[in-house]
Amino acid sequence: MRLSSRQRTETDLPGVVGTVRVGRRADLLAPRLRPGDIAVIDHTDLDRESARALADSGAVLVVNAQPMISGRFPNLGPEVLARAGIDLVDGIGADGFAAIADGRQVRVHEGRVHVGEAERAAGRVVDLATVEAEMEAARTGLVTQLESLTRTSTEFLRREQDLLLHGKGLPVTATRFADRSAVVVVAGPEHEAELRSIKPYLKEQEPVLVAVGRVADRLRERGYRPDVVVLDADDDADRPSAAVLKAARDVVVRTGPGRPSGAEGLERMGVRPLVFETSATAEDAALLIADAGDAKVVIGVGLHASLEEFLDRQRGGLASTYLTRLRLGSRLVDAAAVPRLYSGRVRPHHLLLVMLAGFVALAASVSVTPVGQDWLDQLADLLPLV
Template sequence: MKLSGLLSRTNHDLPGVIGVARVDRRAGDLLRRLSPGDVAVLDQVDIDRRTAEALVAAEVVGVVNASPSISGRFPNLGPELLIEAGIPLIDNVGSSVLRDVKDGTRLRLLDGVVYAGETEVARGDEQSAESIADAMIEAKAGMAAQLEAFSANTIEFLRRERALVLDGIGVPELYVPMRDRQVLVVAGGPSHAVELRRLRKYIREYRPVLVGVDTGADTLFDAGYQPDVIVGDPDGIGTATLKAGKEVVVPAQTDGHAPGLERIQDLGIGAVTFPSSGNAEDLALLIAEAHGASLVVTVGVQAGLREFLDRGHSGSNPSTFLTRLKLGSKLVDGEAVATLHRSRVSFGVILLLVLAAVLAMVAAVAVSGVGHVYVDIAVDAFRTVTDWSKGLFS
């Protein structure tokens, strides 16, 4: 009882953020083991956007990084996303934390210090919105060198994957028809669920082919849609979502190894592999382009200059750049589509306004007792305006 009381006080009565430690030097392996309420303990210089998005999606309560989260080489996006999500970030605590903190230990984070109960196990720099903003200003000085490296990587990627990018060789065949249809690609980027909700009218009107990428597939399913195509690592996608998808495409390494394929086989779901060094988002876009989509609308897919330079796209940055060149004018951001759809006045609204005006006219004529001649004129006017409105808004 005394030990139980001590643990209770240690875990709940002391100040700070408390969670169960999940420890791994490799961020990719760590992300697969995270659960809501965990504290992620990793060793990653320059936390990238993709890692941060995965940490936020896993609902961790804190992040402890053995290395600097912003090294100053370039303005990486991960730390900013974590702080915006309200997740404490303590970095540069040293690699010994990976040895001293055992997986499953209950940790407490407070003012840049990592505690196990009341015992200090590591100390580092707790990041804030202000400290990240200052570091990002300094990091912009490193963008020139990153641009040079990006150019070299692009040339190397094109040398390896030119048949795929230029001619579509290697894109898997699908049963879902895409030719001359619009395709909506939903990836797990920031605010992608909000963006998807804004496109409800667009989806209802145009019935695009729905492609879910990684956690974007779960977002589609949770919103009440059946994904036509799912592209991504099955280990990071819900079972119900995988079973609901009409087709599943599993990205594979260039040597043919496809992570997550065993899970697909265990679930008894048919899938095809897509060997490439590109990321899942780019593979989804290449699939849509190769199968003749007339327009590709993206949700949660960001590809500004900062995203290109972000280390999370390392090795696949060139694929992102070249893929967008390949699709050209077919590629449209979902935010733009939602904005244009909201600004358009629907035919139904116009028709209701015309109907209300005509009914008011008919009522006035009937009350005045002028006669049926004016009623016929009003009806003819209503028909004329209705035909004109249909021609204008069709």
């Protein structure tokens, strides 16, 4: 385990020292972290998005009650943290997790967590070499995951066949999608870079902008106003600000069948949401809404494009993700492909430059002909001598 000299105790005891912040879900704990803190989580198979949030927080060490990589599939989070130079300890167990109090000053050395002189928990040190070896071994579990996908996809299609095949149950939005392109933005690992890459497209084509969850706030900070905001009734922590919700033309709340939507709370804020009852994920609900509106093309920003990404972040909704993409088919385009396909709108000065280049080429061609020589001689006679 890498030791940070700036974090050592005044008595020069070995290890990493910092204020500990405890939370079971890494994505909910990350906003509470400050540079130099030690994060303690209870998160099996840490995913990349949660790991990125921990790394961006400035935490110097992450302690996990569960295995960072269980071996079921190659989850991407531990590699993100290891490559960011953040120390990792896993497997301290439920008792170790319960023994560490939030806000205390702790010292972690060789996988052991000390509060003062007392050892409160012990686990395994995980470095980059360990992560890479376990990731390689976990890839053998993909066959099992694919078999599970086949089974869950059949079950999901049986439940949602009216939605996927006939579009029944989809909310009717006030936003018009027909004959327009739509950009669906999800808070994926690369969504900020992808937004920058399609900035000319957003400015020139003015597509329908659909934001999923809290990413709507980030769009507003960049100067964009989402036309449609899709919320997950089961994830209050991912809800954007009231100002963004009120500014949106449509707010859609995705809720599971037979579960409360939480629409009453939004109505008290002055927002009248549309309720979309489905077992699909909020991300997939947004794609289905754009598809049902007959958008010409649907560009996905921050979406999960590979099998490993699906397994890493969308394990519970993998069947939903898979079948939704089949539903959209060729209409769905990943944002990473847009800069290769779209070079921008032709502007007047572009045409002027083309015309000027053509005029120069024509003049050069004419000048070498007898007629052109006569014209040049006549022009020389008309010009005053200098």
